[in-house]
Amino acid sequence: MxxxxxxxxxRTALLTSAAIAANxxxxxxxxxxxxxxxxxxxxxxxxxxxxxxxxxxxxSTGVYIIGGKIQENLVDLDANGQxxxxxxxxxxxxxxxxxxxxxxxxxxxxxxGKPFTSADVAFTAMNMWKKxxxxxxxxxxxxxxxxxxxxxxAIFRYERPMPLNLLLxxxxxxxxxxxxxxxxxxxxxxxxxxxxxVGTGPFKFVKYERGxxxxxxxxxxxxxxxxxxxxxxxxxxxTDRSAxxxxxxxxxxxxxxxxxxxxxDMARLGxxxxxxxxxxxxxxxxxxxxxxxxVRRKELSDVKVRRxxxxxxxxxxxxxxxxxxxxxxxxxxxxxxxxxxxxxxxxPQYPYDKAKAAALLDEAGYKPGAxxxxxxxxxxxxxxxxxxxxxxxFIQQSLGEVxxxxxxxxxxxxxxxxxxxxxxxxxLATGWHQxxxxxxxxxxxxxxxxxxxxxxxxxxxxxxDAKIDKIIDDAATEVDPAKRKALYADFVREANSxxxxxxxxxxxxxxxITAKARNHSNTPRWGxxxxxxxxLSA
Amino acid sequence: xxxxxLAGRRLAAxxxxxxxxxxxxxxxxxxxxxxxxxxxxxxxxxxxxxxxxELRRFYGLDVSVPVQLANYLWRLVRLDxxxxxxxGKPVAAVILERLPPTLLLMTSALxxxxxxxxxxxxxxxxxxNRWPDTLISTVGLIFYATPSFWFGLMAIVVFSIYLQWLxxxxxxxxxxxSTGVWRVLDIASHLVLPSLxxxxxxxxxxxxxxxxxMLEVLNLDFVRTARAKGLDETRIVTRHVLRNALLPxxxxxxxxxxxxxxxxxxxxxxxxxxxxxxxxxxxxxxxxLNTLLGIVFVSALLVILVNFVTDLLYARLDPRITAxx
Numbered sequence: 001m002x003x004x005x006x007x008x009x010x011r012t013a014l015l016t017s018a019a020i021a022a023n024x025x026x027x028x029x030x031x032x033x034x035x036x037x038x039x040x041x042x043x044x045x046x047x048x049x050x051x052x053x054x055x056x057x058x059x060s061t062g063v064y065i066i067g068g069k070i071q072e073n074l075v076d077l078d079a080n081g082q083x084x085x086x087x088x089x090x091x092x093x094x095x096x097x098x099x100x101x102x103x104x105x106x107x108x109x110x111x112x113g114k115p116f117t118s119a120d121v122a123f124t125a126m127n128m129w130k131k132x133x134x135x136x137x138x139x140x141x142x143x144x145x146x147x148x149x150x151x152x153x154a155i156f157r158y159e160r161p162m163p164l165n166l167l168l169x170x171x172x173x174x175x176x177x178x179x180x181x182x183x184x185x186x187x188x189x190x191x192x193x194x195x196x197x198v199g200t201g202p203f204k205f206v207k208y209e210r211g212x213x214x215x216x217x218x219x220x221x222x223x224x225x226x227x228x229x230x231x232x233x234x235x236x237x238x239t240d241r242s243a244x245x246x247x248x249x250x251x252x253x254x255x256x257x258x259x260x261x262x263x264x265d266m267a268r269l270g271x272x273x274x275x276x277x278x279x280x281x282x283x284x285x286x287x288x289x290x291x292x293x294x295v296r297r298k299e300l301s302d303v304k305v306r307r308x309x310x311x312x313x314x315x316x317x318x319x320x321x322x323x324x325x326x327x328x329x330x331x332x333x334x335x336x337x338x339x340x341x342x343x344x345x346x347x348p349q350y351p352y353d354k355a356k357a358a359a360l361l362d363e364a365g366y367k368p369g370a371x372x373x374x375x376x377x378x379x380x381x382x383x384x385x386x387x388x389x390x391x392x393x394f395i396q397q398s399l400g401e402v403x404x405x406x407x408x409x410x411x412x413x414x415x416x417x418x419x420x421x422x423x424x425x426x427x428l429a430t431g432w433h434q435x436x437x438x439x440x441x442x443x444x445x446x447x448x449x450x451x452x453x454x455x456x457x458x459x460x461x462x463x464x465d466a467k468i469d470k471i472i473d474d475a476a477t478e479v480d481p482a483k484r485k486a487l488y489a490d491f492v493r494e495a496n497s498x499x500x501x502x503x504x505x506x507x508x509x510x511x512x513i514t515a516k517a518r519n520h521s522n523t524p525r526w527g528x529x530x531x532x533x534x535x536l537s538a
Numbered sequence: 539x540x541x542x543x544l545a546g547r548r549l550a551a552x553x554x555x556x557x558x559x560x561x562x563x564x565x566x567x568x569x570x571x572x573x574x575x576x577x578x579x580x581x582x583x584x585x586x587x588x589x590x591x592e593l594r595r596f597y598g599l600d601v602s603v604p605v606q607l608a609n610y611l612w613r614l615v616r617l618d619x620x621x622x623x624x625x626g627k628p629v630a631a632v633i634l635e636r637l638p639p640t641l642l643l644m645t646s647a648l649x650x651x652x653x654x655x656x657x658x659x660x661x662x663x664x665x666x667n668r669w670p671d672t673l674i675s676t677v678g679l680i681f682y683a684t685p686s687f688w689f690g691l692m693a694i695v696v697f698s699i700y701l702q703w704l705x706x707x708x709x710x711x712x713x714x715x716s717t718g719v720w721r722v723l724d725i726a727s728h729l730v731l732p733s734l735x736x737x738x739x740x741x742x743x744x745x746x747x748x749x750x751x752m753l754e755v756l757n758l759d760f761v762r763t764a765r766a767k768g769l770d771e772t773r774i775v776t777r778h779v780l781r782n783a784l785l786p787x788x789x790x791x792x793x794x795x796x797x798x799x800x801x802x803x804x805x806x807x808x809x810x811x812x813x814x815x816x817x818x819x820x821x822x823x824x825x826x827l828n829t830l831l832g833i834v835f836v837s838a839l840l841v842i843l844v845n846f847v848t849d850l851l852y853a854r855l856d857p858r859i860t861a862x863x
Contacts, residue, residue: 238707239807413580415572
């Protein structure tokens with residue numbers, strides 16, 4: 001965690017830790033605590049409108065930030081990052097890993113009054129998670145059926161062993177349930193409920209005015225006692241980052257999630273007592289900055305060249321001077337926030353060493369030519385973040401110093417994905433790898449060979465290594481958690497050694513929130529969570 | 539009535555142009571790498587090939603470009619603007635939703651710019667080369683040279699954050715659902731800053747044009763005659779000079795009404811207004827061809843309409859135009 005400097009409001013921090021301590025240690029809550037206040041409107045910055053509000057159909061923070069308050073998942077993560085039941089009360093896996101049984105909570109109803117049952121879970125799993133949901137269709141590839149012996153039991157049957165831990169780590173994001181009675185007729189993708197979701201969550205959908213706002217209001221029949229506290233949540237569509245910062249300052253917004261402001265505005269508001277600027281509550285949305293090598297290119301097919309490039313870039317300098325406290329040195333594809341799988345830093349690393357970089361390039365046979373240039377490469381930066389743009393320019397300048405000329409080619413989102421992941425018209429690419437709690441969900445596809453051409457955020461570098469492939473395949477079906485962790489440590493070692501993609505920076509999204517908010521940022525995916533306990537002090 | 543038939547002919551002549559523009563935009567957007575599904579994947583932050591294939595079929599992108607173009611034009615002939623990929627509803631409905639804020643913003647900014655441009659232009663021309671003229675011209679130049687996004691942000695900092703007089707963004711207050719007069723006042727208060735921001739740049743142009751045109755007309759023979767008749771200066775300016783000096787301004791308005799639709803992308807973004815400019819920008823980024831072509835179509839119609847009105851105004855201001863044509 002690199003947030004300490006930005007937790008300006010110590011009182012809140014203390015209260016939160018006090019509350020956790022009170023829950024665990026002292027059931028009588030001896031600490032003087034503020035009484036939660038009911039009511040109030042919470043205004044949220046909504047930066048990029050999606051074409052979807054239903055999180056069973058699209059896995060992205062831009063959907064969870066709204067849909068995650070209206071619909072609920074089977075399982076979420078608790079304050080310590082452990083799976084905790086939401087719609088599911090308990091679960092167990094058969095020893096062979098091919099059957100996983102969920103017991104569902106009783107007495108829950110949809111916002112339209114119909115009861116929530118295992119039929120909803122079965123319908124959503126088979127028709128949405130397996131067929132439509134991004135990441136979900138990979139995760140549930142071997143799901144064959146969901147049996148529903150009674151309304152409170154859903155039995156997931158898999159063709160190949162499904163590690164229980166993998167499923168439980170994936171379900172907070174990929175386990176939102178939709179109502180069968182709403183989706184069973186007609187084309188799921190065109191269902192009006194996609195933009196007017198019906199759920200079981202603490203807030204009911206009210207209105208969506210495209211380009212302006214989304215409104216949800218308190219669900220009076222919510223199943224958790226005394227929840228939620230807020231009367232309404234309003235998501236305001238503000239595409240300009242500076243304008244959003246201005247609205248926060250004017251008091252028209254309470255919360256800007258997922259690094260929605262410019263780096264300079266976040267740093268500035270961090271010094272303002274009215275706001276809390278922190279990475280806390282986003283640990284489940286860790287990402288790493290990438291440098292992707294197109295190994296079809298002759299120079300880059302040589303591992304010495306890839307290692308030389310890594311050695312030529314002074315990452316700590318870049319982080320300190322450009323990203324500040326919002327980032328830290330990364331050690332590979334599995335970030336340090338992943339308590340279950342982080343293998344430590346004891347894997348091949350590439351500290352800044354210009355002389356070594358030059359020596360490696362010489363050794364690979366690329367001596368400096370006229371003007372000191374060894375060869376030229378084309379770098380395509382992804383357009384989704386100020387940091388990627390800065391990182392790309394930094395790479396350009398660093399590599400220039402060791403004789404590799406870099407031409408930066410900028411594109412918008414669609415153009416970038418097409419050129420890198422479909423047409424492979426790049427030598428180097430930079431972007432984000434978003435880690436989703438389990439390497440099998442989000443990470444191994446960056447290294448596994450045989451990815452279909454055109455699939456974004458997958459191995460499109462022309463990388464094909466039987467050894468890495470085998471580790472990945474073994475780990476995906478390994479049911480023993482300890483063995484899985486060991487396999488992923490092997491995977492990181494191999495990935496860092498061969499370096500088809502380099503992931504040297506770790507970042508966690510930054511939250512900017514009003515100091516009046518209570519019970520915020522208290523889980524690793526708080527921005528996406530249901531906010532049933534969130535309240536605003538007077 | 540001759541002016542009407544003239545305008546009618548011009549209207550008919552603009553139809554082929556409209557089609558050429560639409561085909562041009564369609565082909566231009568094909569040159570941009572990636573399609574709406576790529577853009578959507580970018581937004582989702584991940585997905586697999588099967589999802590992408592399925593989506594392409596859903597959006598009708600699995601056929602060749604000429605077929606897509608032919609399909610589009612055939613629909614257009616039947617006045618069907620198609621279905622918006624990002625909005626999931628008919629393009630016509632999407633555009634109709636976004637039209638009112640844009641038109642309101644455009645009208646208020648243009649009226650503001652026109653009125654004050656005229657006023658300051660006249661003042662500057664009346665005191666040419668003296669201090670009011672210098673002051674007005676300098677300030678006008680500063681307005682013209684300042685980027686509008688900076689203007690907008692500074693206006694927000696001053697009027698919304700420090701003074702807290704006006705809202706920082708949005709089209710209306712979402713928290714309080716108001717009706718009738720209160721709603722009108724609410725929307726008006728939201729439009730003050732964006733209109734000023736957008737208007738100030740045009741104001742600078744208008745005042746310079748007005749000043750030049752006034753100076754020109756003030757030196758004409760009929761003004762000398764009027765002075766010789768013994769009319770006082772105010773009467774000369776309002777009755778004789780102003781009307782003749784207005785023609786270039788009207789021409790300019792006709793031209794700029796079109797520009798304003800595009801020029802307001804920045805202002806709409808800074809003030810989070812749900813207007814056409816932002817919709818167009820989003821459609822390009824999201825490669826939503828149908829929506830973009832729909833906007834081009836509607837904007838072109840608006841420009842044609844404004845030009846039509848301009849033609850009518852010409853005739854009203856200067857009766858010779860009708861007689862000569």
